Ligand code: ADP
């Protein structure tokens with residue numbers, strides 16, 4: 001199968017939302033009136049981000065999902081994507097499943113694949129996602145203010161715990177592993193939440209490298225600090241030991257793809273309403289402080305030692 005047959009067969013779908021999609025030297029796109037373009041790229045590398053024998057359908061899903069999550073954190077609506085693929089060989093069963101996983105998530109969010117690149121090489125998947133956000137309304141990392149509440153969506157640590165199980169660092173029962181593995185392989189980007197937070201949150205980030213690391217980016221960019229209440233954090237729970245590893249997964253595990261955001265306390269009711277509307281837990285976990293640094297408290301108010309760092313590819 002030629003490169004062009006491959007693109008035609010597996011990666012060419014109707015793109016009514018684009019002026020021009022796959023097949024020319026470039027795609028042509030037009031933004032809606034009053035909107036800014038939000039662009040983000042995320043790459044998944046075999047052996048680094050996934051096991052080489054990973055299920056191709058789940059991989060297709062995750063490749064797009066991690067990119068959608070970045071747009072969610074900006075409060076943007078995803079519209080288009082490009083896909084750069086490097087493949088060791090043309091394996092049709094793999095491509096068929098991969099594209100199914102990719103397009104079924106794309107359809108769910110109204111995202112159109114408008115271009116890409118396909119080459120031979122080590123398995124490497126790179127998506128650029130393009131979306132729209134009303135002018136001046138994007139949720140940025142730099143907007144957190146002293147006194148803001150700090151919020152997190154969903155439950156943290158499940159994906160990292162599934163990985164710890166796969167690496168034999170902890171033994172989960174079958175049911176627990178299934179829940180956690182779904183979070184690892186099929187993250188659900190919080191697009192609706194990001195959009196709803198426009199005008200309500202002062203800053204936001206998606207949690208891909210662990211809560212402390214990603215909140216750390218907000219703190220750094222906003223030049224503020226944080227005080228967190230560990231017991232308030234809605235983290236994965238495991239019966240019978242492994243407390244250390246569980247704590248590490250919750251605080252520094254990564255792959256959660258939840259949103260962490262800050263908002264004035266006057267917006268608490270609005271945020272609770274969003275939580276009800278979206279049927280998604282939103283939990284108040286701490287406060288932004290004027291003093292830099294991040295402090296974590298136990299239930300009894302005592303200080304907790306923070307050893308955990310997030311994932312850093314070059315750290
Ligand atoms: P060029 O040689 O101009 O770079 P290519 O031969 O790489 O063009 O690609 C031909 C067309 O197919 C382009 O429109 C490109 O965007 C698209 N394309 C290539 N690979 C992919 C892919 N994996 N998914 C979607 N579109 C792709």
Ligand code: MG
Nearest residue numbers: 116117118119
């Ligand atoms: Mg090319």
